[in-house]
Amino acid sequence: MRKNNAMGLWDMSNMIHCSFFIFFFGGLATLSFYRYNNQEAGFRIIKVTLTNSTTNAIANNTLTNTRVFDHETRLTIKPTSVRRTCDLFSGRWVHDNSSRYPLYKEHECPNLEDTFACQMYGRKDSKYLQWRWQPHGCDFPRFDGKSVVERLRGRRLLFVGDSLNRNQWMSMVCMLRSSIPGVKLEGGALNGILHTFRAIDYNISIDFYWAPMLVESNGDIPSDHHRENRFVRIKAIEEKARHWVDADVLIFNSYHWWRLPGVKLSKSVGSGSSLDDPNQEYEEMDSLRAYKLALRTWSKWAYSHVDTSKTKLFFMGATATHSRLGKNQGNCYGETEPVLDDDVFWESGTNLQMLNILESTLNKLKSNGVNVQLINVTQLTQCRKDGHTTVYRKYWRPLSELQKKNPEKAADCSHWCLPGVPDIWNELLLAYILR
Incomplete structure (x- = not known):
């Protein structure tokens, strides 16, 4: 035992x-x-797996002697997933005089609007054409027109918004048209509200719909939208939105037209009644509150009508307006170089409260199951004071004698020369559309 x-x-x-x-x-x-x-x-x-905070820290680190994160190394980093790990909107402008930029020439785009054709209207400098956007710690696909056209076969892209969105729409047309063989049709409809560019052989449509405030307003007629008082129907969107629902890609914007002290909310309900009627009843409201209500109307429409399993939905961020560069520093007139101190520069005309309202609206829409992507070009346009049309454009109203003697007073510091900065917005947009 x-x-x-x-x-x-x-x-x-x-x-x-x-x-x-x-x-x-x-x-x-x-x-x-x-x-x-x-x-x-x-x-x-x-x-x-670099996060936003990490890349910002890298960008601001001037004490290190290592070259691990310098410009040359950053350019060799393999492009990362747009969806998960790369903030394409955090970066810096890099001068690039290679053959890549500009992506097209003015004379190669015969339908380029006179409003954006700066060299045609006398701009002599060209360095503004040679800047590319470099995200911190990652990259995005280089533009390849032929590849993009093949992947857009059978799709309709529709830009909806104000003249900044028309600026971007025209950029997209100019970027792609030379890569599209065969018959191309261009034209307008709905009294100039809808503009269409169509490639017949590829069944591609790239369209623009004029809706500067998204909801109905007295600025909805493109040829007659300059008004002292801005009237809107804050809950009316269905009549115009019926022209949007068949698009495969929807790109919205609305910001600049809301930068007013106040907006008048018409009490007339029917779309048939005129918003130009001086005797109409209205309620005056501060612009921030009105902007929030208008975006709420738009988001309710998107929730009810946009199937994001079939339609990709985007909203463009606000773009900088360099009407005031700083105290006693003038505006964008005569500027030929961007601000390279891009992490700290912020032009005074950008309303942070409006940006917060937009971001909050889009986040609520996402939480309700509607996949909408913000193309956040606000920071990257802050630095490009050199990219505006200024006086190098066609003016639809004769300049006054004072403006002729002082051209800076006539300078357009809202819109952008083409080729130019909006081409970068479209490169970023395409990175998300085709991911």
Whole structure:
């Protein structure tokens, strides 16, 4: 009996020692395999999981002597997932006089509007054409017109908004038209409200719909939208929105027209009644509150009518207006270089409260299951005081004698030359459309 107990204890002791050695050597083998096979994989993970806070810290770090995150190294980083790991809107402008920029020439785009054709109207400098946007710590696909056209076969892209969205729409048309063979049709409809560019052989439509405040307003007629008082029907959107629902990609904007002290909310309900009637009843409201209500109307429409499993939905962020560069510093007139101190520069005309309202509206829409992507071009346009049309454009109203003597007073510091800055917005937009 005692002998059997002793043998049992010996067997148990041997089992414990054997188990110890198995786990020990097995652990060493596993660790060795992991280290050998994941050295390169670990490096890739570091490269693609940079967060916004990390990239901002990298951008602002001037104390390090290492070149790990300098410009040359950053350009060689493999492009990362647009969806998860790369903030395309945090970065800096880099001068690039290679053949890549500009993406097209003015004379290559015969339908380029006179409003944006700066060189045609006398602009002599050209460095403003040679800047590209470089995100911190990552990259986005280089523009390839032929590849984009192939992937857009059978789709309708529709830009909806104000003249800044028309600026971007015209940029997209100019970027793609030389890469589209075959018959191309261009024209307007709905009394100039809808503009269409269509590639017949590829069944591609790139359209623009004039709706500067998204909801109905007395500025909805493009040829007659300059009014001292701005009247809107804050809940009326269905009549115009019926022209939007068949698009495969919808790109909205609305910001600049709301930068007023106040907006008049018409109490007339029917779309048939005129918003130009001086005797109409209205309620005056501060612009911030009215902007919030208008975006709420738009978001309710998007929730009810946009199936984001079939239609991609985007909203363009506010673009900078360099009407005042700073105290006693004038405006955008005569500027030929961007501000390179891009992490701290913020032009005075951008309303942060309005930006917060827009972001909050889009976040609520997302929380309700509507996938809408903000193309946040606000910061990257802050620095491009050199990219505006200024006086190099066609004026639809004769300049006054005072404006002729002081051209800076006539400078357009809202719209952008083409080719130019809006081409970058479209490169970023296409990165999301085609991801």
